[in-house]
Amino acid sequence: VDGQRIRHKGFWFKPEFITASEAIRAHYTPLPSDIILASFPKTGTTWLKALTFSILRHSSTIHDDRDHLDNLNPHEVVPFLEIELFGENPSKDTTKISCPRVFNTHLPLSFLPDTVMTSGSKVIYITRHPADTFVSLWHLYNNKFGTEISIQEAFDDFCKGIVPAGPYFEHVLEFWEARDRDGVLFLTYEELKGKPEENVKRIADFLGCKTMVEKVVKECSFENLRGASKETGEGVHWSGTKYKMFFRKGVVGDWKNHLTQEMMKELEDIAEMKWRGSGLDLNIF
Numbered sequence: 001v002d003g004q005r006i007r008h009k010g011f012w013f014k015p016e017f018i019t020a021s022e023a024i025r026a027h028y029t030p031l032p033s034d035i036i037l038a039s040f041p042k043t044g045t046t047w048l049k050a051l052t053f054s055i056l057r058h059s060s061t062i063h064d065d066r067d068h069l070d071n072l073n074p075h076e077v078v079p080f081l082e083i084e085l086f087g088e089n090p091s092k093d094t095t096k097i098s099c100p101r102v103f104n105t106h107l108p109l110s111f112l113p114d115t116v117m118t119s120g121s122k123v124i125y126i127t128r129h130p131a132d133t134f135v136s137l138w139h140l141y142n143n144k145f146g147t148e149i150s151i152q153e154a155f156d157d158f159c160k161g162i163v164p165a166g167p168y169f170e171h172v173l174e175f176w177e178a179r180d181r182d183g184v185l186f187l188t189y190e191e192l193k194g195k196p197e198e199n200v201k202r203i204a205d206f207l208g209c210k211t212m213v214e215k216v217v218k219e220c221s222f223e224n225l226r227g228a229s230k231e232t233g234e235g236v237h238w239s240g241t242k243y244k245m246f247f248r249k250g251v252v253g254d255w256k257n258h259l260t261q262e263m264m265k266e267l268e269d270i271a272e273m274k275w276r277g278s279g280l281d282l283n284i285f
């Protein structure tokens with residue numbers, strides 16, 4: 001037990017997430033049209049939510065009757081599976097969401113029902129270099145809680161895996177190992193940043209739809225989403241985090257401004273040790 005978080009099947013979560021993951025395994029029946037956006041926190045979740053929603057909204061092949069929602073607030077349009085749908089006080093009901101249903105989760109693959117892989121539903125996993133993921137998380141801690149956690153202290157926790165949904169390395173590995181299965185798309189934040197059009201097209205193809213790629217990329221740009229989040233003022237996400245805090249810098253490589261070479265070496269060593277033999281390494285980022 002770490003303050004608020006407990007370790008369950010190898011991963012650190014607040015107890016409510018564990019309860020919810022059990023409820024999900026017991027009561028969530030994936031539909032073939034369901035789309036599950038999975039991620040470790042701070043790897044581009046919000047961006048992927050916006051992109052998926054926008055791809056569907058501008059699709060000529062999938063009918064989506066949610067176009068009336070013109071505010072592109074990713075948190076409003078893509079509910080969080082383990083809190084908003086299967087938490088203790090769910091604010092949304094899976095049966096009332098129009099199809100295709102799009103959900104978001106931070107649960108590792110091993111916490112989701114096996115039917116997610118066999119029902120024909122689609123899983124998109126987004127991940128990001130651990131150094132930038134950590135830096136983004138550390139800023140969130142500081143901004144959100146106003147606590148000045150030293151970077152070294154936060155880094156040690158990240159390396160030990162004692163962070164929400166941690167350890168990062170195992171979380172990524174589970175989805176990496178499933179990446180070639182039908183119905184699974186494994187994406188990185190870096191490839192989306194590097195080639196947004198190509199990767200939006202990849203997501204759309206995976207979802208089986210034709211979409212307006214350039215429009216989607218523009219609509220979901222960092223500037224546009226950040227602007228929209230400011231309009232919602234002090235709007236707050238289920239976790240208590242203000243919407244606008246999901247948009248900080250939005251770049252690749254910000255770790256260089258925060259981590260020492262020794263810290264980077266430590267991440268490389270952990271990746272090498274934990275990912276050995278899997279074909280996964282830091283060069284994918």
Ligand code: A3P
Pocket residue numbers: 039040041042043044045046047132135136137139220221222223225246247248249250251254
């Ligand atoms: P930084 O803190 O490095 O800026 P999540 O949504 O998983 O919590 O991830 C948040 C990270 O994604 C933040 O990273 C945030 O700035 C970045 N982000 C959010 N929207 C983005 C966008 N449209 N394009 C690029 N990065 C985005």
